[in-house]
Amino acid sequence: MMFIDEQQAEKRLAELRREIHFHDHRYYVLDDPIITDSEYDLLFRELLELEEQFPGLITPDSPSRRVGGTPLAQFETVKHLFPMYSLDNVFTGDELETFEKKIRRFLQYEGDIVYVTEPKLDGLAVELVYEKGFLTLGLTRGDGIVGENITGQLKTVQTIPLRLQKSGGEIPERLIVRGEVYLPRHGFKQLNKQRSAAGEPLFANPRNAAAGSLRQLDPSVTARRPLAFFVYGAAEPDSFPCRGQWELLSYLGGFGFRINSYVRQCRTLEEVQDRYAELQKIRTELEYEIDGMVIKVDSFDLQNRLGTTVRAPRWAVAWKFPPSQVTTRIRGVEFQVGRTGAVTPVANLEPVIVDGVTVKRATLHNRDEIERKDLRTGDQVLVQRAGDVIPEVIKVVTEARTGEEKKICFPEHCPECGHRLVQPAAEAVTRCVNPHCPAQRLQNLIHFAGKGGMDIEGLGRKNMEQLVRNSLVRDIQDIFRLQTQDLEKLEGWGQKSAKNVITSIEAAKKTTLSKFIRALGIRYIGEVNAGLLARHFDTLQQVMSASAADLRDIEGIGEQAAASLVEYFADPAVRQMIENIFAAGVTIGSEEKGGRQLDGRVFLFTGSLSSMSRNEAKQRVKFLGGQVASSVTSRVTDLVAGEKPGSKLRQAQDAGIRTLDEKQFVELTGG
Ligand code: IVH
Numbered sequence: 001m002m003f004i005d006e007q008q009a010e011k012r013l014a015e016l017r018r019e020i021h022f023h024d025h026r027y028y029v030l031d032d033p034i035i036t037d038s039e040y041d042l043l044f045r046e047l048l049e050l051e052e053q054f055p056g057l058i059t060p061d062s063p064s065r066r067v068g069g070t071p072l073a074q075f076e077t078v079k080h081l082f083p084m085y086s087l088d089n090v091f092t093g094d095e096l097e098t099f100e101k102k103i104r105r106f107l108q109y110e111g112d113i114v115y116v117t118e119p120k121l122d123g124l125a126v127e128l129v130y131e132k133g134f135l136t137l138g139l140t141r142g143d144g145i146v147g148e149n150i151t152g153q154l155k156t157v158q159t160i161p162l163r164l165q166k167s168g169g170e171i172p173e174r175l176i177v178r179g180e181v182y183l184p185r186h187g188f189k190q191l192n193k194q195r196s197a198a199g200e201p202l203f204a205n206p207r208n209a210a211a212g213s214l215r216q217l218d219p220s221v222t223a224r225r226p227l228a229f230f231v232y233g234a235a236e237p238d239s240f241p242c243r244g245q246w247e248l249l250s251y252l253g254g255f256g257f258r259i260n261s262y263v264r265q266c267r268t269l270e271e272v273q274d275r276y277a278e279l280q281k282i283r284t285e286l287e288y289e290i291d292g293m294v295i296k297v298d299s300f301d302l303q304n305r306l307g308t309t310v311r312a313p314r315w316a317v318a319w320k321f322p323p324s325q326v327t328t329r330i331r332g333v334e335f336q337v338g339r340t341g342a343v344t345p346v347a348n349l350e351p352v353i354v355d356g357v358t359v360k361r362a363t364l365h366n367r368d369e370i371e372r373k374d375l376r377t378g379d380q381v382l383v384q385r386a387g388d389v390i391p392e393v394i395k396v397v398t399e400a401r402t403g404e405e406k407k408i409c410f411p412e413h414c415p416e417c418g419h420r421l422v423q424p425a426a427e428a429v430t431r432c433v434n435p436h437c438p439a440q441r442l443q444n445l446i447h448f449a450g451k452g453g454m455d456i457e458g459l460g461r462k463n464m465e466q467l468v469r470n471s472l473v474r475d476i477q478d479i480f481r482l483q484t485q486d487l488e489k490l491e492g493w494g495q496k497s498a499k500n501v502i503t504s505i506e507a508a509k510k511t512t513l514s515k516f517i518r519a520l521g522i523r524y525i526g527e528v529n530a531g532l533l534a535r536h537f538d539t540l541q542q543v544m545s546a547s548a549a550d551l552r553d554i555e556g557i558g559e560q561a562a563a564s565l566v567e568y569f570a571d572p573a574v575r576q577m578i579e580n581i582f583a584a585g586v587t588i589g590s591e592e593k594g595g596r597q598l599d600g601r602v603f604l605f606t607g608s609l610s611s612m613s614r615n616e617a618k619q620r621v622k623f624l625g626g627q628v629a630s631s632v633t634s635r636v637t638d639l640v641a642g643e644k645p646g647s648k649l650r651q652a653q654d655a656g657i658r659t660l661d662e663k664q665f666v667e668l669t670g671g
Contacts, residue, residue, distance in 0.1 A: 012050060021165070023035055036602075036630055044063065080127060117265075118294045125141040126214075128176070130164055131174055138153070138155070156219055171255075181229050182289070183209045185206060188205075198524070210225075213225035213227055244299045245296050245298050294317070325384045327383070331377070344365070349361060361390075381397065416440075452527070454516075466490060516540065544575070548566045598626030600637075602638070609642040640662070641659050
């Protein structure tokens with residue numbers, strides 16, 4: 001590293017902080033970065049190195065502080081300088097009209113009332129205090145009077161400015177803003193995927209996941225959760241050069257805060273009602289969950305005249321969407337055995353419609369949850385459908401009990417193979433540990449041939465079940481021995497479909513190391529870990545004979561994954577199966593060795609991908625030796641355009657850059 005003295009370091013650090021804040025804002029808030037990820041990484045690395053050399057020069061607004069400060073023993077409570085009010089709710093258009101009538105009566109006012117409508121974000125309300133432009137305090141709402149100090153946790157949220165931008169105009173001595181911290185859907189999915197792989201309990205919905213992430217005493221845990229923030233208000237609004245909510249939002253936007261793009265100004269109640277219908281229609285397409293629309297009287301003058309009740313302002317109201325929770329009855333409970341032997345109780349319900357979807361089944365999670373909620377067959381229960389998660393039973397309506405309900409008995413033996421079930425002390429999961437359990441075997445086969453495995457077209461869940469039922473497939477190796485004649489004679493199959501599947505199986509025989517390892521469905525070895533292994537080892541043989549210590553040495557492979565691999569490959573039945581698979585003609589190609597097939601290519605993404613998150617897509621590129629850029633530059637070789645691509649698509653096309661759609665990208669990066 002170049003030697004510089006403290007004075008020079010101080011100057012350079014100030015520059016770096018400013019530059020990084022600027023680029024963070026372009027990237028996270030405006031979604032319009034102007035430098036590449038690697039250029040950004042260089043700036044960040046320089047900052048970290050200088051701060052390491054001169055720890056005394058670290059300032060509280062340094063971007064390095066986002067990685068999470070010291071863990072807390074408990075949260076400190078802090079009184080809000082101004083109470084954080086709640087909102088009254090309305091549920092129908094009529095109730096909304098009553099809301100306006102009340103306002104008119106209160107104000108004795110017949111003139112126009114302009115409203116600002118905003119999505120009601122389903123996250124957590126927080127307050128941020130900026131002094132002389134620096135974020136000095138971040139609080140939960142708490143009971144509205146007293147909140148908890150979660151400054152360290154909030155600093156890890158990339159869309160929360162650590163320092164106000166000067167472009168917003170004169171920086172006020174003190175600025176107290178309020179807004180919602182939330183977890184985007186893809187982050188939620190990813191988090192639950194990781195938790196499921198690690199055998200940890202899943203979060204029921206993004207809101208709980210966001211709350212759980214913010215309430216981590218150790219901010220470095222929060223830092224690993226991709227939380228985001230939208231600002232929707234401020235305390236002491238009269239002290240700003242704004243006449244109302246609409247102007248306030250753009251004023252706050254000038255300081256670097258992210259403003260929700262679905263905010264609208266509505267000049268009549270009819271416009272408000274139309275907007276509600278529009279938001280309701282698109283709510284499931286948004287990258288985050290919303291549970292209604294907030295309607296605010298725009299003018300601060302009118303707001304001040306209206307004032308607040310003890311609970312909520314008179315000038316705003318939340319119009320909630322119809323609930324995604326409904327009551328129904330548990331008809332019975334089934335116990336399903338998954339790929340890893342985990343036994344999941346699933347309730348059969350009297351069918352009900354939730355968010356326009358018929359729900360007939362809901363997960364009861366595990367034995368402890370059934371006991372905790374005291375669920376019984378015949379119970380009337382509250383069922384919730386949240387986002388993309390399987391519906392779940394929230395609680396029993398105990399008042400509706402008749403005495404006829406029957407206790408749900410968790411089986412002691414596997415419902416599929418009769419083997420005794422075990423529940424390890426530290427786990428909530430009950431498992432069938434019989435490696436030959438037919439249910440596990442079926443799930444394993446489904447996984448092996450499915451999208452997360454070898455992706456053999458035509459061998460989805462239904463067909464695999466049929467093949468197993470007809471004893472054509474028992475183990476993985478049998479898949480590769482199937483003949484057209486075997487399939488043709490099955491119910492619902494013809495010559496053509498049989499031939500097509502055999503062709504896909506033949507094609508799948510030529511595979512890659514990471515795909516093959518992933519397809520085996522070893523516990524804790526998903527796409528990412530399989531990729532790491534394939535990058536490190538040349539052959540499957542090497543992976544099979546690696547010790548736990550060898551495996552742990554690979555960056556990214558943890559203790560659980562290493563132990564799981566060793567245990568899996570130590571099983572003689574597994575070794576025999578793998579030998580048979582190769583004997584049936586499967587070969588592992590070397591094209592993936594070192595993952596260099598995207599060498600020299602620089603990828604840029606725009607729009608959303610439906611089969612994976614942006615992060616996963618970037619990982620795929622990097623894993624195969626490619627690079628990722630964040631804006632159109634001369635280095636970019638490929639633009640991947642997902643759904644609703646942004647302006648980058650046109651810029652890239654203008655620049656003659658090759659564009660790929662999602663399907664092409666998925667094919668290119670290994671299916
Ligand atoms: S304004 C004084 N605007 O809804 C007005 N709240 O019951 C206070 N919320 O916990 C809130 N999106 O976290 C406002 N655009 C929005 C909102 C919003 C979500 C939440 C807020 C609060 C709850 C109010």
